[in-house]
Amino acid sequence: MSMTQQEADFASRIEAESMQNPVYTGVEHAILEQRLPPGTRLAEAELAEFYGVSRTIVRAGLQALAHSHLVTLRPNRGASVANPSPREAREVFEARELLEPRSAREAALHAGRADIRALRLHAQEEHDAMSRNESGRALRLSGRFHVMIAQIANQRTIAEIIENLVSRSSLIIALYWTRSSTRCDEGCHNALIEAIARHDADEAEDLMRSHLVELHSALRFDVSDTSNLTLKDMLSQ
Amino acid sequence: MSMTQQEADFASRIEAESMQNPVYTGVEHAILEQRLPPGTRLAEAELAEFYGVSRTIVRAGLQALAHSHLVTLRPNRGASVANPSPREAREVFEARELLEPRSAREAALHAGRADIRALRLHAQEEHDAMSRNESGRALRLSGRFHVMIAQIANQRTIAEIIENLVSRSSLIIALYWTRSSTRCDEGCHNALIEAIARHDADEAEDLMRSHLVELHSALRFDVSDTSNLTLKDMLSQ
């Protein structure tokens, strides 16, 4: 097998199958935007009808989502949106605090002009979503910002791990978030971009660490309620 | 949803589906023992016949293996054992060097008597496998040793990430390993157990770090050949 083949494999051909599965992409999108709250039941037939595919495709998508910890599968009981425990929530943020500061450092060292432009553009999109009160979209974009930094750090393996942890954070925030707005994100993210643009590795690392600690400390592990819209409502748009 | 339910979910009900899929467990086992070298084609019909299940089960198992980066899926071209690039190999070990020393530290702090007994027993099994010249088995057990430490550290999220990185390391070693034996493992692992038994966190962390650096430095990224046994031969026993 040639090296180009090998590199192509590594460039995430692995996920290609999932990424063009409408169930995977649609449900993931809805979870990241908190339109599908934790615990929501995901009946196979309902998803099959909504996306116009057979249950075969639905099951493949749900299995992929289960591997990302966004969905829980229980034998003979079907799928539901994952419901991370307080312990899992704490562990996910501990893992992020271990990995992301180093990624921010590497990003500051490796970022090119195009990377910084992309980050600024993304921050603008986040800002727009916030000002239009599209809080779900804002949350998803906020997560993607962290993934972008990990990708700029040019360590695909770790970037992939971070991407997964960030996705799970959306569910954790849905369950345990106390503050009404994510406005702190805007300042933190902008400060991070400036540090990266200056190639100030120490500052980027510190900013990322404190940003994550702040997020983590805003979680409260008491009860939370789930509303009851229909599955179709939550997937639409 | 009750808290016990939630905790049960987190206790990896997610992987339960995969773990009782004979294709997943069988092919994973064979890859970890290097009976299935990188690049080996995994035809669905062949696996279906060997395990006595339908292609439905085979496909589910292969998709799960692809998510673990042990198998590569290419649309309309089928599955083959993953062929990690030098870059991926480097990144996997970099990630391990970032995560595992901290896990060893936590394991030293948290290990109970039962944990230490299990580690010693496991080291004995590793030793036995080596002395019986079952190098594949020895390699798989050596990987499991690292996973055990991560589990003792009591951080399931990170333990799961490490488990995945360790699995991929078996493929990397198959491709890029230069030394004939893994005898260095035996000494390193025993020293680690003693440090953990003494609850010497600093020592455990250092030993793990140097162990991983040693493994990493024994990789050579030039050509390598793949033999050509039949799939059935490699899966048997």
Add this chain to the structure above:
DNA sequence: TTTATTGAAAACGTATACAATCTGCGGATC
């Protein structure tokens, strides 16, 4: 009122059928 039972409907698990795509070889063409 509460609890237990039970049976029908709904949902999941697996196998299989068929369509779409790829592979490899033989033959035609240049």
Add this chain to the structure above:
DNA sequence: GATCCGCAGATTGTATACGTTTTCAATAAA
């Protein structure tokens, strides 16, 4: 001799059928 079709066989992709399990409401008993 090399290259380019083109078809047959093999392989993967998707839908569907059917058996099994679960769910839930209606009924009966305590």
